[in-house]
């Protein structure tokens with residue numbers, strides 16, 4: 001189903017390069033090298049096209065977007081076109097001068113991820129000594145430049161019991177908002193699923209803490225919470241619905257409905273080097289495959305929630321059930337929901353973590369193996 005409605009948001013993955021090596025990274029296992037990335041001119045043109053289409057917000061991400069020396073140019077273009085810019089950074093490469101330069105060009109907002117609420121956890125999960133201290137300084141630079149700050153806390157087995165410390169950290173850093181986001185199992189997180197999966201009791205403690213803290217900090221700190229999918233009864237509207245109001249451009253210019261869409265084997269994606277962005281958004285088969293609700297099989301087809309969650313996440317449906325068009329198995333109405341419940345119990349304390357790195361020769365375990373009666377946890 002093609003669309004005449006414009007997208008509102010764009011996630012620009014400027015590069016896959018990153019000084020950190022988080023084992024839950026949503027980038028694909030097959031990371032792109034710098035020489036595959038779009039040039040300054042090509043990205044600039046993409047941003048002009050996005051503004052022409054009516055995109056209101058661009059999230060500048062990676063990898064680590066500040067490794068692109070031309071980031072300042074992109075922010076200037078977007079600011080001139082009245083597009084809101086959000087920098088999603090690990091913070092470890094930021095200096096005060098760079099932050100000032102980005103702010104001067106018109107950057108609107110900064111989001112800094114913390115892998116832990118303490119240096120011990122941050123440095124371990126990011127696999128970089130001194131990362132936590134660098135992030136604390138980066139957050140200060142953001143505030144010195146009078147920019148609004150969000151702390152992003154990606155949560156998993158190794159830091160789920162730090163939820164209250166994360167909230168204290170956000171308050172100490174004078175952030176407006178904290179996003180406590182439980183790991184979504186795509187990309188590197190899928191490879192490390194058994195190691196990263198939290199225990200149900202820890203999830204329950206986390207939910208309790210968030211309820212209390214939201215009440216206590218009302219009007220002072222906005223606490224956004226991304227629930228752990230595998231412990232939920234209904235899915236989220238992933239990306240706000242497939243090709244509904246947002247899209248992703250990967251470092252080499254491939255345009256996708258979500259950051260993990262490349263994991264869907266039968267899907268082919270167009271590239272901004274070959275076609276205009278607007279044409280890709282409106283007409284490309286990949287975008288139109290799961291747009292709207294007409295494509296849905298049961299149980300979604302006759303479900304009253306289908307316009308709210310759009311059947312959940314296509315990439316998660318593929319990863320767990322083997323078919324992207326199935327209802328997200330997080331849904332309690334899905335015939336595969338029992339698999340998700342088993343997976344939620346499949347955490348292995350002390351299991352080995354594979355840290356993100358370029359050129360990893362992914363072993364068989366890295367492949368997505370759908371669950372089946374003989375293989376109930378998909379490993």
Ligand code: SF4
Pocket residue numbers: 234235299300301303304305306307309310311312327328331332333334
């Ligand atoms: Fe959502 Fe489909 Fe489940 Fe209904 S059946 S709640 S539309 S995933």
Ligand code: FES
Pocket residue numbers: 186238239242258259260261312313314315316
């Ligand atoms: Fe691809 Fe959810 S991550 S649809």
